[in-house]
Amino acid sequence: MDRRNFLKTTAAVCAATLPFKNIKAEETEMKTEFSGVLVDTTRCIGCRSCEVACSKEHDLYVPDIKNDSALESLRTTSEKQWTVVNRFETEKGEVFVKRQCLHCWQPACTAACLTNAMYKTKEGPVTWDGDKCMGCRYCMVSCPFDIPKFEYNEWNPKIQKCNMCFERLQQGKKPACVEACPTDALMFGSKRQLMEVARHRVYNYPDKYVHKIYGEHDVGGTGWLYLSAIPFEQIGFSTDLGTTPYPEYTKEFLFSVPLVLFSIPAFLLGLNLLTNRKNELSEKQGWKNE
Amino acid sequence: MNNTTAITSDFKRFIRFFLQELKPKGKWLTPFNIISIPVILLGTIILFIRFTQGLGSVTNLSQEFPWGFWIGFDVVIGVAFAGGAYIITFVVYVMKVEKYHSIVRVTVLNGLLAYIFYAGALVLDLGRPWHIINPIIGNSFGYNSVLFLVAWHFLLYMLAEFVEFSPVIAQWAQLEKVRKFVSALTLGAVIFGITLSMLHQSGLGALFLMAKPKIHPLWYSEFIPILFFVSSIFAGLSMIIFEGTISHKVFRNLIGEKSQHSFEEIILGMAKGAAISMFVYYFFKALIFIHEQQWELINDFWGYWYLVEVIGFVLIPCFMFAYAVKTRNTTIIRLAAIITLIGIILNRLNISVIAFKWDAVNKYYPSWEEIIVTLMVVFTEIWVFRWIVTRMPVFSKQH
Ligand code: SF4
Numbered sequence A: 001m002d003r004r005n006f007l008k009t010t011a012a013v014c015a016a017t018l019p020f021k022n023i024k025a026e027e028t029e030m031k032t033e034f035s036g037v038l039v040d041t042t043r044c045i046g047c048r049s050c051e052v053a054c055s056k057e058h059d060l061y062v063p064d065i066k067n068d069s070a071l072e073s074l075r076t077t078s079e080k081q082w083t084v085v086n087r088f089e090t091e092k093g094e095v096f097v098k099r100q101c102l103h104c105w106q107p108a109c110t111a112a113c114l115t116n117a118m119y120k121t122k123e124g125p126v127t128w129d130g131d132k133c134m135g136c137r138y139c140m141v142s143c144p145f146d147i148p149k150f151e152y153n154e155w156n157p158k159i160q161k162c163n164m165c166f167e168r169l170q171q172g173k174k175p176a177c178v179e180a181c182p183t184d185a186l187m188f189g190s191k192r193q194l195m196e197v198a199r200h201r202v203y204n205y206p207d208k209y210v211h212k213i214y215g216e217h218d219v220g221g222t223g224w225l226y227l228s229a230i231p232f233e234q235i236g237f238s239t240d241l242g243t244t245p246y247p248e249y250t251k252e253f254l255f256s257v258p259l260v261l262f263s264i265p266a267f268l269l270g271l272n273l274l275t276n277r278k279n280e281l282s283e284k285q286g287w288k289n290e
Numbered sequence B: 001m002n003n004t005t006a007i008t009s010d011f012k013r014f015i016r017f018f019l020q021e022l023k024p025k026g027k028w029l030t031p032f033n034i035i036s037i038p039v040i041l042l043g044t045i046i047l048f049i050r051f052t053q054g055l056g057s058v059t060n061l062s063q064e065f066p067w068g069f070w071i072g073f074d075v076v077i078g079v080a081f082a083g084g085a086y087i088i089t090f091v092v093y094v095m096k097v098e099k100y101h102s103i104v105r106v107t108v109l110n111g112l113l114a115y116i117f118y119a120g121a122l123v124l125d126l127g128r129p130w131h132i133i134n135p136i137i138g139n140s141f142g143y144n145s146v147l148f149l150v151a152w153h154f155l156l157y158m159l160a161e162f163v164e165f166s167p168v169i170a171q172w173a174q175l176e177k178v179r180k181f182v183s184a185l186t187l188g189a190v191i192f193g194i195t196l197s198m199l200h201q202s203g204l205g206a207l208f209l210m211a212k213p214k215i216h217p218l219w220y221s222e223f224i225p226i227l228f229f230v231s232s233i234f235a236g237l238s239m240i241i242f243e244g245t246i247s248h249k250v251f252r253n254l255i256g257e258k259s260q261h262s263f264e265e266i267i268l269g270m271a272k273g274a275a276i277s278m279f280v281y282y283f284f285k286a287l288i289f290i291h292e293q294q295w296e297l298i299n300d301f302w303g304y305w306y307l308v309e310v311i312g313f314v315l316i317p318c319f320m321f322a323y324a325v326k327t328r329n330t331t332i333i334r335l336a337a338i339i340t341l342i343g344i345i346l347n348r349l350n351i352s353v354i355a356f357k358w359d360a361v362n363k364y365y366p367s368w369e370e371i372i373v374t375l376m377v378v379f380t381e382i383w384v385f386r387w388i389v390t391r392m393p394v395f396s397k398q399h
């Protein structure tokens, strides 16, 4: 048995005997499918209607989209804007890319959060709860896409990030950005539906798209998926994040915790008894010269 | 009824005694006071601004660098330095090595205070600290979070250390019954404390496991937790040597001639422990380096920086310890301890700040306010330490 297998078995044993949450099991029991959005960057015209719709929906800073100067430089999402559109000059001309939280299937941010303020809802969106968050910013350290943003200049700061319009989804509506998009660059649906559409497009227009759907497997699969005409590295995506879900990286450590918690005290106690006995023996035999 | 009146009168006596003990002893205008008082005052003002106007008003933290000096230095390094307590209690209470008994109390006190102040500094860094209660009272348990574990272990460990130290407090307050009771708890607290220490020392490293793409590959490894644990051993030992040396100078009148002398022996023993654990650590580092085939990474600034840390601040002090033990040279040991401590600072800062987003355009460096607050935390700790050792039987060895 190699190390990984050994850890897995012990982990399984622990998970069975301890009240620790078993993430995997929960997932398979789930009935609802995660929703997400497919972003077809070949259809995006950079009008930034989604930025406006998002900010209006969530009472954030509403950008002036008549003025294109914001596109001059690469922007990241911020504590004032949950989504931004960036422009890239590429061999195939201008390409626009909308960025926001990808709503990972197994998010690093929720695994990091010690209060469950970051929470993966069963509908798919990853949401943030201000009544729970203690502002440790561990979610920011962990998110591979640097999505959560923190209000550094507030006495009562919030973590700001896209929540896929969770409130709207619950009313049966689509996310605000999807509804605002005039060119159907954004499509809302379950991941299965979205993957079908995405594959269909790549299959039917093999010259138009690169043969990768970003988010299909990256970081274990994300809720938001991307199609592109040019390699993803050239439009600001990290393609070297791997396909392992990020929570996996800490799982071995977390599973070893209950083991240590039970075995080490027993070991120490044993050691203590042993040395006690040894000391007694040596005292009896008069070895102890003090 | 008799019992309750006895307890209340005991309690009243204790309060009176405590108030009396609060008064300062000794001279006021010492160099330490002259430096530390203004720093503490300034730090208080900075903290006031920080809590009214947000972290951004006094720190250089950014969206790219959510954790800076307060986490990287105060918490991560402070806790590593406090590792001495679990090692000494292990040696004395579990392995029953009598030689080190005379430094148990002061080391445990140091550990306890370090956790209260340095792990406590975490609270200064929290954006919404009033919600710190959530993961504690079970409002919302984030079981899957490493930070959840670390935070809980901090708390429990403080409790364990407090129990270990409480006989001294009881002795000082002349509460004989209480002393007997808490003394009986010592072994349990020690065993619990060692286990918790192993977990949260490594847990501090595990915090960075999910930051995989952000940490320079020379510092990232899936074995960070083990490296953190092993290095906490020699960090703790070096800290005892360092602190002990200073204490033996400053509090000479409190420490008897005899223990002055035995302290030399103790230092030698600890240097041996440090040398061995450092060698294990170095070996581990080398294994990881070879296994991950990181040769190509060594030939640029980050490679050299890595070598400085691993050779200059681990291997060299390791040899110094070994050599000094052989020749019984305590001066070299003290020097090696200082180099080792600097090495720990480098290593922890590298992982949390320096080699974190090593290629970022706007690198993070601490603001002067962050440094003042850190100094404030250190100075306040020393104040409390001094207050306690000049009143309670910390250095003496009566049981
Ligand atoms: S992209 Fe980042 S913030 Fe969004 S779900 Fe994934 S880990 Fe969390």
Ligand code: SF4
Pocket: A109, A112, A113, A114, A115, A116, A117, A118, A128, A132, A133, A134, A135, A136, A137, A138, A139, A140, A159
């Ligand atoms: S900052 Fe808030 S949401 Fe992020 S990990 Fe900490 S408690 Fe959770």
